Each structure stands twice: as C-alpha cells, then as structure tokens.
Amino acid sequence: MSLRLSTVILPYRRWSEGGRKAWQHAEQLGFHTAYTYDHLSWRSFRDDPWFGAVPTLTAAAAVTDQLRLGTLVTSPNFRHPVTLAKELVSLDDISDGRVTLGIGAGGTGFDATALGHEPWTPRERADRFGEFVTLLDRLLTEDSVSYEGDFYSAHEARNIPGCVQRPRLPFAVAATGPRGLRLAAQYGQAWVTTGDKKVNDSGTPEQALQAIQGQAEKLADACAALGRDMAGLDKVLLTGFTPDRGRPLESLDAFVDFAGRYQELGFTEIVVHWPIPDSDFAADEKVFEQIAMDAVAQLG
Numbered sequence: 001m002s003l004r005l006s007t008v009i010l011p012y013r014r015w016s017e018g019g020r021k022a023w024q025h026a027e028q029l030g031f032h033t034a035y036t037y038d039h040l041s042w043r044s045f046r047d048d049p050w051f052g053a054v055p056t057l058t059a060a061a062a063v064t065d066q067l068r069l070g071t072l073v074t075s076p077n078f079r080h081p082v083t084l085a086k087e088l089v090s091l092d093d094i095s096d097g098r099v100t101l102g103i104g105a106g107g108t109g110f111d112a113t114a115l116g117h118e119p120w121t122p123r124e125r126a127d128r129f130g131e132f133v134t135l136l137d138r139l140l141t142e143d144s145v146s147y148e149g150d151f152y153s154a155h156e157a158r159n160i161p162g163c164v165q166r167p168r169l170p171f172a173v174a175a176t177g178p179r180g181l182r183l184a185a186q187y188g189q190a191w192v193t194t195g196d197k198k199v200n201d202s203g204t205p206e207q208a209l210q211a212i213q214g215q216a217e218k219l220a221d222a223c224a225a226l227g228r229d230m231a232g233l234d235k236v237l238l239t240g241f242t243p244d245r246g247r248p249l250e251s252l253d254a255f256v257d258f259a260g261r262y263q264e265l266g267f268t269e270i271v272v273h274w275p276i277p278d279s280d281f282a283a284d285e286k287v288f289e290q291i292a293m294d295a296v297a298q299l300g
Helices: 019-029 053-063 081-094 122-141 178-187 197-202 205-225 252-264 285-299
Strands: 004-008 033-036 068-074 099-103 144-148 153-158 171-174 190-193 234-238 269-273
Touching: 004 285, 019 033, 019 053, 019 285, 033 053, 033 099, 033 269, 053 068, 053 081, 068 171, 081 099, 081 122, 081 153, 099 122, 122 144, 122 153, 122 171, 122 178, 171 178, 171 234, 178 205, 190 205, 197 205, 205 234, 205 252, 252 269, 252 285
Parallel strands: 004 033, 004 269, 033 068, 068 099, 099 171, 171 190, 190 234, 234 269
Antiparallel strands: 144 153
C-alpha cells in the first residue's frame, strides 16, 4: 500500500479569517485527510482563540468534496459516548461518509479539569477509555442501545439511520500501552502513535524510531491474540512530537527521508501539522506545500 499524507489543521482561526480557506486548500493540495484536535484548549494556545472540533469539521465538510475529515484525537475527558455518537452520525451524514474518529484515552492537560473534577489517574483514564470505546462502537452500529457501566450509561439511545459508512465510521485508536493497544486491535480500523513520550523528550530520532517499532510489535501481538491480521489495520504517525520535531518539514528531501523510514516499519499514513507562525508548528509554507504535492510520489 502506498503511503498516505494527511494534515492537522488546528482550530485557532475564525472561519471567516482563514479557517475556511485552510480546509479548502488542504483539499487542493491533495492531502488524504485533514484532522483537527478535539480539545477545549491546548498548551500555548490556551489564552488564544480556539474553536470546537465538531462544528469546525461540519463546516469543513460543507466546503470540501473529496477530503476525508477527522479528529486527532477525541477523548473521554469531556465527551460522553451517547452525545458524541449523535454528533458523529450527523457529521458522517453531512460529509457523505468522509469522517474518521481519532480517539484516545486523554491526558492531564486543560481538558482534564475543565468540567470541574480532578484529573484522572492513568489507570482511571484507561478504565474509562475501555468502556468509552466499547459503548461508542455499539452506539454507532445499533439502532437502539441500553447500557449500564461503571462510568457511562445509555437508556434506549437511538442513532437511526446510523452512519453512512458501514458498519460505522472508522476508529483510529491512539495507543501506546497494552490496554490501549488491545482496544486498537479489537475496535480500530487504524492505530495512531506520536511515539514514546520519554524518548520524545530526551532521546534521539533513531531511538524514537526504535521505540515506535516496539509499539508496532506489541500491536501485532495484540492483533494475533484476537486472531486479527495486523495488515488490515492502518498505522498512522502524527508527527511533530518525536525528537526530530519540525526538521522533517525543513525540505522535501528531509521529509522523504523521514517518512521513508516509517514507511519501512509498515506505517500507512503520515500526518503533518499545518504551519502556524510563532508556535511549535512553525514551518515554511512553501516547503510545506511542496511536500504535500510531491512527497508521496517520491515515496512510491
């Protein structure tokens, strides 16, 4: 399978002041998917404009025709499966089946306390995530769902007519630990990683590559335990967090070299951040556009 190139467009611009144009330009450049973060706020953007993911994706669906759209990623931090499922069915309908749900366990950032509770421990996040994904899968594939869990409940929750994509829209499960990888193997149509946080913070690019290879091997074990062929699971790398940081976007050759190494590990999709001046994702827009238009052909 040839490598796909996708992008993340952070929702920090008003729709009338560059937001709309970015999504349309992503389609013009030929990106496979344009994702956005599903956060209430994020890191250095906390005190700056920041808009909701689902309304942004709905607007993007209305001004594009071929571009796939998605979250990268949605988490249980401030979402409930019942209400999220209704929004996703609606978004999948509006986009005519172009939505991918990137989904993860969430972290300890601003989203974790915005609803007024203390941040959950890693174990609590993992417990909630497992129930969240399991219930969401049912809500998106069954007409009516009743469920009583430890964290979430549903009483005759209806999602008729269901997703345009059958049996439901695809899940891209972000995971690095054993429980998350099992969820990716069981429910995912794709697996997402940003690498190993410890290595990303203090390691080298080569160590990051080795760490991600180790994650992929554990995912293969999880798939094997379920009798699933890992070849049927897309593998997605969200860039910008490994020790390379922004270096792969410094030139077309640099990106082709970077992406090629991950393609050799079996990755099927590389996701790059749309350039944002004066931020962690600053990059030369001309180089970015050249990568978007020419890199996939060079990678074969």
